Amino acid sequence: xxxxxxxxxxxxxxxxxxxxxxxxxxxxxxxxxxxxxxxxxxxxxxxxxxxxxxxxxxxxxxxxxxxxxxxxxxxxxxxxxxxxxxxxxxxxxxxxxxxxxxxxxxxxxxxxxxxxxxxxxxxxxxxxxxxxxxxxxxxxxxxxxxxxxxxxxxxxxxxxxxxxxxxxxxxxxxxxxxxxxxxxxxxxxxxxxxxxxxxxxx
Amino acid sequence: xxxxxxxxxxxxxxxxxxxxxxxxxxxxxxxxxxxxxxxxxxxxxxxxxxxxxxxxxxxxxxxxxxxxxxxxxxxxxxxxxxxxxxxxxxxxxxxxxxxxxxxxxxxxxxxxxxxxxxxxxxxxxxxxxxxxxxxxxxxxxxxxxxxxxxxxxxxxxxxxxxxxxxxxxxxxxxxxxxxxxxxxxxxxxxxxxxxxxxxxxx
Amino acid sequence: xxxxxxxxxxxxxxxxxxxxxxxxxxxxxxxxxxxxxxxxxxxxxxxxxxxxxxxxxxxxxxxxxxxxxxxxxxxxxxxxxxxxxxxxxxxxxxxxxxxxxxxxxxxxxxxxxxxxxxxxxxxxxxxxxxxxxxxxxxxxxxxxxxxxxxxxxxxxxxxxxxxxxxxxxxxxxxxxxxxxxxxxxxxxxxxxxxxxxxxxxxxxxxxxxxxxxxxxxxxxxxxxx
Amino acid sequence: xxxxxxxxxxxxxxxxxxxxxxxxxxxxxxxxxxxxxxxxxxxxxxxxxxxxxxxxxxxxxxxxxxxxxxxxxxxxxxxxxxxxxxxxxxxxxxxxxxxxxxxxxxxxxxxxxxxxxxxxxxxxxxxxxxxxxxxxxxxxxxxxxxxxxxxxxxxxxxxxxxxxxxxxxxxxxxxxxxxxxxxxxxxxxxxxxxxxxxxxxxxxxxxxxxxxxxxxxxxxxxxxx
Numbered sequence: 001x002x003x004x005x006x007x008x009x010x011x012x013x014x015x016x017x018x019x020x021x022x023x024x025x026x027x028x029x030x031x032x033x034x035x036x037x038x039x040x041x042x043x044x045x046x047x048x049x050x051x052x053x054x055x056x057x058x059x060x061x062x063x064x065x066x067x068x069x070x071x072x073x074x075x076x077x078x079x080x081x082x083x084x085x086x087x088x089x090x091x092x093x094x095x096x097x098x099x100x101x102x103x104x105x106x107x108x109x110x111x112x113x114x115x116x117x118x119x120x121x122x123x124x125x126x127x128x129x130x131x132x133x134x135x136x137x138x139x140x141x142x143x144x145x146x147x148x149x150x151x152x153x154x155x156x157x158x159x160x161x162x163x164x165x166x167x168x169x170x171x172x173x174x175x176x177x178x179x180x181x182x183x184x185x186x187x188x189x190x191x192x193x194x195x196x197x198x199x200x201x202x
Numbered sequence: 203x204x205x206x207x208x209x210x211x212x213x214x215x216x217x218x219x220x221x222x223x224x225x226x227x228x229x230x231x232x233x234x235x236x237x238x239x240x241x242x243x244x245x246x247x248x249x250x251x252x253x254x255x256x257x258x259x260x261x262x263x264x265x266x267x268x269x270x271x272x273x274x275x276x277x278x279x280x281x282x283x284x285x286x287x288x289x290x291x292x293x294x295x296x297x298x299x300x301x302x303x304x305x306x307x308x309x310x311x312x313x314x315x316x317x318x319x320x321x322x323x324x325x326x327x328x329x330x331x332x333x334x335x336x337x338x339x340x341x342x343x344x345x346x347x348x349x350x351x352x353x354x355x356x357x358x359x360x361x362x363x364x365x366x367x368x369x370x371x372x373x374x375x376x377x378x379x380x381x382x383x384x385x386x387x388x389x390x391x392x393x394x395x396x397x398x399x400x401x402x403x404x
Numbered sequence: 405x406x407x408x409x410x411x412x413x414x415x416x417x418x419x420x421x422x423x424x425x426x427x428x429x430x431x432x433x434x435x436x437x438x439x440x441x442x443x444x445x446x447x448x449x450x451x452x453x454x455x456x457x458x459x460x461x462x463x464x465x466x467x468x469x470x471x472x473x474x475x476x477x478x479x480x481x482x483x484x485x486x487x488x489x490x491x492x493x494x495x496x497x498x499x500x501x502x503x504x505x506x507x508x509x510x511x512x513x514x515x516x517x518x519x520x521x522x523x524x525x526x527x528x529x530x531x532x533x534x535x536x537x538x539x540x541x542x543x544x545x546x547x548x549x550x551x552x553x554x555x556x557x558x559x560x561x562x563x564x565x566x567x568x569x570x571x572x573x574x575x576x577x578x579x580x581x582x583x584x585x586x587x588x589x590x591x592x593x594x595x596x597x598x599x600x601x602x603x604x605x606x607x608x609x610x611x612x613x614x615x616x617x618x619x620x621x622x623x624x625x626x627x628x629x
Numbered sequence: 630x631x632x633x634x635x636x637x638x639x640x641x642x643x644x645x646x647x648x649x650x651x652x653x654x655x656x657x658x659x660x661x662x663x664x665x666x667x668x669x670x671x672x673x674x675x676x677x678x679x680x681x682x683x684x685x686x687x688x689x690x691x692x693x694x695x696x697x698x699x700x701x702x703x704x705x706x707x708x709x710x711x712x713x714x715x716x717x718x719x720x721x722x723x724x725x726x727x728x729x730x731x732x733x734x735x736x737x738x739x740x741x742x743x744x745x746x747x748x749x750x751x752x753x754x755x756x757x758x759x760x761x762x763x764x765x766x767x768x769x770x771x772x773x774x775x776x777x778x779x780x781x782x783x784x785x786x787x788x789x790x791x792x793x794x795x796x797x798x799x800x801x802x803x804x805x806x807x808x809x810x811x812x813x814x815x816x817x818x819x820x821x822x823x824x825x826x827x828x829x830x831x832x833x834x835x836x837x838x839x840x841x842x843x844x845x846x847x848x849x850x851x852x853x854x
Contacts, residue, residue: 017699017702017705018659018661019727019730019731020705020723020727021661021662021664021665021701021705022661022730023723023724023726023727023729023730024665024668024705024708024709024723024726025664025668026726026729026730026736027718027722027723027726028668028677028712028718029736029737029738029739030726030736030739032739032741033675033677033717034668034671034672034675034677034739034744035739035740035741035742035744035745036738036739036740037738037740037741037742037744037745038667038671038741038744038745038747038748039664039667039668039671040745041667041745041748041749042663042666042667042670042671042748042749042752043663043664043666043667045749045752046656046663047663077755077757086753086755087752087753087754087755088751088752088753088754088755088756090755091755091756091757091758092755092757092758092801092802094801109638109639109640109787109789110637110638110639110640110785110787111637111684112700116752117753117755120656121656121657121663121666122656123653123654123655123656124652124653124654124655124656124657124658124700125648125649125650125653125654127700128645128648128653128700129467129639129642129645129696130645130646130647130648131648132639132640133639133640133641133642133643133645134645134648136640136641136789136831136842137554137640137641137789137828137831137832137835138835138836138837139837139840140837140838140840141837142648145647145648145649146648146649152838155840155841156840156841157825157840157841157842157843158840158841158842158843159843159844160640160787160842160843160844161845162785162786162787162844162845162846163785163801163804163821163844163845163846163847164758164804164821164845165801165821165823165845219436219474219477219480220434220436221502221505221506222480222498222502223436223437223439223440223476223480224436224505225498225499225501225502225504225505226440226443226480226483226484226498226501227439227443228501228504228505228511229493229497229498229501230443230452230487230493231511231512231513231514232501232511232514234514234516235450235452235492236443236446236447236450236452236514236519237514237515237516237517237519237520238513238514238515239513239515239516239517239519239520240442240446240516240519240520240522240523241439241442241443241446242520243442243520243523243524244438244441244442244445244446244523244524244527245438245439245441245442247524247527248431248438249438279530279532288528288530289527289528289529289530290526290527290528290529290530290531292530293530293531293532293533294530294532294533294576294577296576311413311414311415311562311564312412312413312414312415312560312562313412313459314475318527319528319530322431323431323432323438323441324431325428325429325430325431326427326428326429326430326431326432326433326475327423327424327425327428327429329475330420330423330428330475331414331417331420331471331692332420332421332422332423333423334414334415335414335415335416335417335418335420336420336423338415338416338564338606338617339415339416339564339603339606339607339610339779340610340611340612341612341615342612342613342615343612344423347422347423347424348423348424354613357615357616358615358616359600359615359616359617359618360615360616360617360618361618361619362415362562362617362618362619363620364560364561364562364619364620364621365560365576365579365596365619365620365621365622366533366579366596366620367576367596367598367620411636411642411644411692411696416779417636417692419636419688419689419690419691419692419695420691420692421691463644464644465644466644466645466646467636467642467644467645467696468693468696468697470644471636471692471693471696471697472693472696472697551833552792552793552830552831552832552833553832553833554641554831554832554833554835556836563788566792567777567791567792567793568777568792605777606777606779607777607778607779608776608777608778608779610779611781
């Protein structure tokens with residue numbers, strides 16, 4: 001699975017930047033400076049092991065276990081470690097809970113900071129100029145694009161990840177989920193719910 | 203002299219934007235909406251009739267005629283009209299005088315506003331991001347690029363042309379010019395002297 | 405697309421590199437450039453365009469395009485947009501003419517001496533602001549704070565002065581607020597003030613000795629400090 | 630080029646268009662993109678680069694290039710720059726390899742299982758901030774004003790909060806000020822605070838109901854209000 005080593009066969013010709021990326025990898029591999037399997041390992045880590053399923057497991061637990069929820073909101077790092085999660089870009093995790101009168105939204109206006117160990121690598125929109133520019137100045141217009149309409153009584157709290165703190169939104173448990181298991185509940189929690197651009201739905 | 207009418211023969215092929223500009227002119231001419239001679243007239247106006255020689259004449263007069271200088275600093279529009287100057291982009295002219303303790307610098311951070319009737323069309327650097335960004339935040343570093351070093355005792359006043367006022371810097375008359383005529387003096391006054399990025403030299 | 409707190413608002417931004425570069429002293433480098441300038445002037449003078457003027461139209465450009473484009477490329481963009489908005493040209497017209505020119509077709513000039521006279525008259529005519537009122541919202545010597553605001557369209561209040569405290573130095577006259585007049589709103593003129601700011605107020609203590617920055621600001625942009 | 634109040638600082642800027650676009654929900658679209666991400670991680674972990682990290686390096690990109698480039702194209706840029714600065718690669722090396730690849734040369738992979746283990750360990754390890762001090766410069770509930778400043782390099786204080794008044798909500802811990810630590814200065818950690826701002830303070834009254842924006846700000850960025 002190594003780019004730059006002739007394994008890729010695209011229908012279309014490679015772009016200049018793709019060629020350059022493959023050349024950089026090939027160069028570092030040829031000199032023995034970067035190992036192809038280390039690159040593969042990083043890619044596979046975030047494609048297979050680490051992704052929104054981790055964050056969803058945290059939220060699912062918080063929905064069924066009030067004591068866990070309290071620990072999560074009080075000390076994010078310790079609480080996610082209970083479920084085996086943590087690492088780079090969740091060095092200082094703060095979980096923020098939605099309520100009937102508070103909706104939380106996460107952004108990084110300066111960069112693309114994001115809690116990798118819980119959500120994987122961020123979607124393109126999270127890293128793009130429109131979201132970075134608008135989330136802090138017109139959050140309701142942004143939420144509307146995602147199909148989320150909130151009542152005027154809801155205070156929107158936009159968290160700009162300007163330092164080394166990373167945020168996880170704990171959405172409200174939807175009505176009608178009383179009989180569901182922790183696993184079934186976690187399946188309702190999409191990535192966007194934990195960034196604040198979606199609400200969990202049955 | 204009409205672009206888009208086959209009169210231009212470049213060594214190099216026309217760029218996409220040049221082609222597009224020529225096409226727009228040809229399109230408007232073919233439909234009789236814009237006349238080629240009107241375009242020629244505007245280009246020639248700013249190439250031949252209107253340019254820094256106008257502003258230099260104003261400064262030359264101010265250097266030899268204290269009463270004119272006073273009128274110029276009090277009411278720019280009327281004073282330049284005395285010499286036959288005025289028009290679009292000098293709708294509200296304000297002349298600002300350099301002194302041993304004040305140096306004036308003109309910029310337009312939002313756009314490229316500039317006193318056309320006195321200085322012609324602005325140089326590329328005046329319209330470019332580096333000048334627009336830096337003149338208001340590090341004027342001494344900018345002046346240094348132009349070879350202008352001012353003592354720490356000099357207050358730099360940077361005029362950002364944010365409204366419909368246009369500015370003309372009246373530089374200090376250099377020493378050693380006592381015997382010179384108004385015309386000789388005007389010849390010392392370069393465009394950049396009247397923007398504030400140069401000082402007149404003998 | 406009336407949302408233009410954009411990259412054109414450059415005061416204080418970093419990363420653009422040196423001011424002085426080879427060729428930068430010229431107003432333009434290519435013969436087509438002043439012709440696009442002239443066309444934009446004629447579009448306004450002859451009423452061939454519609455919507456906000458060339459300047460506000462250029463501010464609506466995609467930010468990456470705005471920065472990548474040369475100066476007169478932006479003018480070409482605004483000329484085309486204004487013509488399209490009024491229906492003077494239709495989408496595809498310019499592209500079709502490009503094809504014809506590339507095929508070697510030679511287009512005859514169009515002469516109209518009266519139009520040339522009109523535009524020269526217009527360019528030689530000043531349209532000054534109205535006189536300053538005897539009593540305005542602010543007076544010379546007064547301390548003012550620029551409002552922290554987030555205009556949804558064209559504005560002449562750059563970001564770098566918003567929230568800053570300055571001193572009114574002079575009243576320039578009265579003029580319609582561009583934030584609304586640009587979009588054709590019928591509004592009354594209001595006073596415009598020359599306001600000075602210390603560099604330390606704007607940027608904090610810096611590497612250069614303190615200096616002064618002055619802007620001409622409409623009354624609506626400010627409140628008493 | 631330590632001057633980065635640049636276009637990366639986007640909070641509140643206009644003109645970028647819609648957030649939701651087809652394909653935008655994916656972390657990447659091309660197989661080379663996560664590989665560039667991995668290479669950047671390995672450059673840091675294996676000490677192959679020099680100078681400011683990937684983030685500060687990307688902020689030094691030419692603004693037009695920054696906006697025109699795709700996300701991982703920026704990462705490729707920073708990876709190359711950091712390798713060049715340390716001399717791990719030389720100018721022209723990448724271009725030469727492009728030529729070899731285009732000529733059809735097939736490059737064998739390089740295996741190093743220990744390196745793969747090291748990077749996985751590193752990515753699974755958190756490096757938390759130091760604990761909050763008993764007594765810091767500010768306390769929860771306190772009103773603070775963000776300094777009006779104009780940093781000459783990397784900063785974590787976005788332009789849109791400078792000069793604004795907010796309220797300290799919590800102390801996050803202590804951390805070294807990025808404005809200096811990024812460039813290798815040996816400095817002591819200082820408290821980092823969660824500070825909330827009303828939208829009206831930041832942007833004035835807007836078209837949306839008032840909302841709250843919260844940032845994590847180092848003590849150096851603020852003064853008592």
